[in-house]
Amino acid sequence: MEKVLNIFDQLKISHEKQRELSNKLIQTSGNSLERKELFKNLKNELFAHAVAEDRFFYIPLMMTDAGLDITRHALSEHHEMDELLEKLTEMKLSSPHWLIIAKKLTETVHHHLEEEEHKFFQQAGKILDDKSKQQLAKKYHSEYLKYLDKNKTSLT
Numbered sequence: 001m002e003k004v005l006n007i008f009d010q011l012k013i014s015h016e017k018q019r020e021l022s023n024k025l026i027q028t029s030g031n032s033l034e035r036k037e038l039f040k041n042l043k044n045e046l047f048a049h050a051v052a053e054d055r056f057f058y059i060p061l062m063m064t065d066a067g068l069d070i071t072r073h074a075l076s077e078h079h080e081m082d083e084l085l086e087k088l089t090e091m092k093l094s095s096p097h098w099l100i101i102a103k104k105l106t107e108t109v110h111h112h113l114e115e116e117e118h119k120f121f122q123q124a125g126k127i128l129d130d131k132s133k134q135q136l137a138k139k140y141h142s143e144y145l146k147y148l149d150k151n152k153t154s155l156t
């Protein structure tokens with residue numbers, strides 16, 4: 001029988017993509033097509049993941065007293081990543097500062113994923129029951145796919 005993915009399994013699939021894309025991004029240089037493509041893909045990935053994760057993981061957790069603190073912490077890190085993405089979007093790819101900010105983004109992403117996987121998920125695992133873990137996984141996944149597609153056509 002096929003294993004039913006819970007919300008944690010599902011979130012980790014995108015986490016792996018984020019790790020891979022951000023690691024590759026900081027190996028790129030100047031105004032290259034490679035940098036442009038990797039940045040677009042990472043931005044799409046982070047955006048679709050954060051929207052779906054906020055809606056179908058953190059918001060339900062926020063409704064519980066025990067989940068309030070993790071949610072606040074995580075959402076502020078999402079905001080921090082958004083700001084770095086915005087900075088990078090506004091900067092010229094060839095700017096010498098671009099890589100410095102990209103490295104900062106990569107560090108922030110890695111730190112955030114580490115904290116989610118090793119701290120928040122454990123805490124959330126005690127708060128959510130098995131049925132919710134599976135239902136949220138489905139809802140998260142379709143929302144994630146919806147935004148991933150939307151972004152591919154709207155971003156240049």
Ligand SMILES: [Fe+2]
Nearest residue numbers: 011015053116
């Ligand atoms: Fe995440």
Ligand SMILES: [Fe+2]
Nearest residue numbers: 053074078116
């Ligand atoms: Fe997150």
